[in-house]
Amino acid sequence: MKPLLLLCLLLPCGLPTARAQLPAQSLEQVIARIKPSIVGIGSHQKTRTPAVQFIGTGFAAGDGLSVLTCAHVIDKLLAANPGETIGILTGQGEVAQFRAATVQALDAEHDLALLRLSGTPLPALQLGDAAEVREGQALAFTGFPLGTLLGLHHVTHRATVSALTPVVMPSANALRLDPKRLAQLQKAPYTVFQLDATAYPGSSGSPLFDPQTGLVYGIVNMVYIVNKGLKEAAMTAPSGITYAIPGRHMQALLLKNNALSSVPAAGAR
Template sequence: MKALPQTLSSALMSCLALALALASAPCRADDALAQVIARVKPSIVGVGSWQKTRTPPMHFIGTGFVAGDGLSVLTCAHVIQKLLDANPDEVIGILTGQGEATQFRPAKVQVLDTEHDLALLRLAGAPLPALALGDAATVREGQAMAFTGFPLATLLGLYHVTHRATVSSLTPVVTPSDNAQRLDPRRLAQLKKAPYIVFQLDATAYPGSSGSPLFDPETGLVYGIVNMVYVKGLKEAAISTPSGITYAIPGSHMQTILLKDKCVSCVPASAGR
């Protein structure tokens, strides 16, 4: 049997190497995501309330995640607003653990940014593992992302669920209606403000996912926070929930409220007297 010419043999070897590389790439990506999920889960918490006379006493409403010094929890403002409107006697806080081992930890509402639908809670006591925020300005269309939260937690229990996503568009937070009569007060109020960009994702988020961190599947850096209600209500009023589109608020707005809270915390008690 004649040996293959050297150039043909080299070409075949190159093709084989490329095929092996392509075949192993998904495995490496899956391994990276699996490791990142294990790392971020301790920082992702439920957001809810506690009322001693209620059965069960703990009530879940959305997702949040720990940032900063380990005592700051970021979530969506509409999640907190639901809790504030429900019953003034309820104690707002976070839910940690999983399933029947879920525990409640009280928290204080520190910042409520309704324009960007963000809220910051502060914990007392021992800090929790915190997630680091990446530079949201570097996010591009087509970039791979993932988000972890507690969809339908009242039905499924407090178990972490992760979804893959692609940033399909960088889009304004509100799209003007083609019919002025369809502009409700909420849309009109948003149109009067300077528009800001949100991440549109090709993923489905269910009730309970609001407040989930949107992170890089290889590094775990957080670039946004999943918004289930506020943005979708402005942009997709005609589409029933859930649709195959999810939105996320860029992390730059989260950086702002973390910095604002830090500045307020640094002001001496005697200042302003």
């Protein structure tokens, strides 16, 4: 099997609500409403030029002071330089502002991270029930592909749920079975959303949402690589196959860390 690339790049939600309770809007209206909730994930270091860099995407959930993103984005930031301050970027373009955050929790198994802010809450996105998602369903995701190359300008991609598939798929042959993959195969794999959509490094942490309501059903975290696993291939020849972690795992992480007062019963995914 061809390898998967986690979508982060190092370069110089409110309470869950039933879909019927949210009015249908056009995608244009939904994007305008959710953009203030979607942030860049990066770091600040005074001695660096530029002082602020970001490598991924996240979004506000819960009380607006909790931010969800991917664990591999935070791992990369933590490994880069111990002297850096991790945080989020809000706003857009040249008026972007950096806000420091603490890493409240990491869920490596589901590639999720929860950051905690102080100060003024952000408008939080609402989480839907991922068990309602079906193959062929039209969704969308908004984030910051290619990180600082394109700047803090929200980019939205349409997506079709092409399959509900196990997170770990068997390798084509024994030579591709590394220790990490063997450890994953020993566990019961959970289901992820396979999307017919193009994502790039920097898209990690983008909310996967209903284009009519803005309800978040998943979080984008990796892309299928065709060209021998080279990171450059994700930019020069994207496969158009992207994966997202279903929202039930985000709900569990928020509830475990008291970021939600209550959640409805999650579905099977």
